[in-house]
Amino acid sequence: MNKVVLITGGASGIGWAAAQGFAAEGARVAIADLQVNTAQQHAMSLGAEHLGLGGDVSDEEQVAMLLERTLDRYGRIDVLINSAGIPDSFAPTVEQDVAAFRRLIDIHLTGSYMMSKGAAKTMLHQGKGAIINLSSIAGVLGLPLRNAYSAAKAGISMMTRTMGCEWAAGGVRVNAIAPGYMLTPFSRKLISEGKLDADRLRRRTPAGRLGTARHIADAMLFLASDRAEFITGVTLPVDGGYMAFGAASDAYGGPLDAIVGMTDELQ
Numbered sequence: 468m469n470k471v472v473l474i475t476g477g478a479s480g481i482g483w484a485a486a487q488g489f490a491a492e493g494a495r496v497a498i499a500d501l502q503v504n505t506a507q508q509h510a511m512s513l514g515a516e517h518l519g520l521g522g523d524v525s526d527e528e529q530v531a532m533l534l535e536r537t538l539d540r541y542g543r544i545d546v547l548i549n550s551a552g553i554p555d556s557f558a559p560t561v562e563q564d565v566a567a568f569r570r571l572i573d574i575h576l577t578g579s580y581m582m583s584k585g586a587a588k589t590m591l592h593q594g595k596g597a598i599i600n601l602s603s604i605a606g607v608l609g610l611p612l613r614n615a616y617s618a619a620k621a622g623i624s625m626m627t628r629t630m631g632c633e634w635a636a637g638g639v640r641v642n643a644i645a646p647g648y649m650l651t652p653f654s655r656k657l658i659s660e661g662k663l664d665a666d667r668l669r670r671r672t673p674a675g676r677l678g679t680a681r682h683i684a685d686a687m688l689f690l691a692s693d694r695a696e697f698i699t700g701v702t703l704p705v706d707g708g709y710m711a712f713g714a715a716s717d718a719y720g721g722p723l724d725a726i727v728g729m730t731d732e733l734q
């Protein structure tokens with residue numbers, strides 16, 4: 468693969484697994500993240516042909532800078548992955564902070580919008596490109612206490628459709644992935660804070676386990692490839708069957724393995 472892949476949120480979790488997955492297939496990867504040091508260290512660890520950038524996807528000028536620096540270095544952008552994100556507050560709605568609601572929408576929804584809009588200008592000029600957004604099961608199912616996150620994720624899935632339709636004839640495909648519960652720093656923190664219950668989640672997941680960032684990266688490699696040439700505007704669940712399940716019982720009754728130190732070799 469001789470592609471240039473720009474990944475927001477690439478310093479951690481799903482974005483970092485994607486960076487490793489694409490680099491392993493020969494892509495040149497620009498890792499963009501608020502955590503500039505980690506982004507640069509990760510890029511260096513992949514090799515000198517990769518780039519680490521610091522920037523906030525909720526800031527229009529910084530979005531422009533991230534796109535410009537990627538273009539300055541590589542002259543093109545073949546794949547954009549919008550993986551930057553933060554969790555919701557998990558506070559009861561009546562106690563939620565409006566500023567936190569706005570911040571979350573700004574990062575997830577407006578950030579994905581601005582990055583996609585900017586990258587698409589280049590991709591449409593190239594006549595080819597693939598954008599992959601991060602939605603969630605929270606964008607489809609009602610998860611109490613997670614208003615901003617869920618609204619942002621539902622918005623991302625809808626924006627995936629609108630942009631996918633708008634740019635299809637120009638060779639630019641836009642798809643989203645809706646992860647279930649994946650073991651990343653994002654979810655590990657929520658589990659350790661008692662906001663998510665790993666055992667209950669595994670009982671509710673037909674596969675009986677949490678996913679890994681690598682599961683999402685593998686789906687991204689497919690969606691970015693020519694094997695997905697006629698796929699645009701979709702949100703692909705990668706969730707061990709979570710959203711397919713609707714019975715009034717546990718989805719999984721087998722043994723639950725210990726989550727060793729809650730670590731994931733890809734983090």
Ligand SMILES: NC(=O)c1ccc[n+]([C@@H]2O[C@H](COP(=O)([O-])OP(=O)(O)OC[C@H]3O[C@@H](n4cnc5c(N)ncnc54)[C@H](O)[C@@H]3O)[C@@H](O)[C@H]2O)c1
Binds near residue numbers: 477500
């Ligand atoms: N882990 C899961 O179970 C899960 C499930 C569904 C959806 N998702 C989504 O996948 C995406 C990645 O999640 P993850 O689990 O890898 O999380 P993570 O916390 O491991 O990584 C997110 C990265 O985004 C960066 N980031 C946050 N705000 C940013 C900003 N304003 N600008 C630039 N970078 C910013 C963080 O610094 C971090 O490196 C998120 O959009 C998340 O909502 C995750």
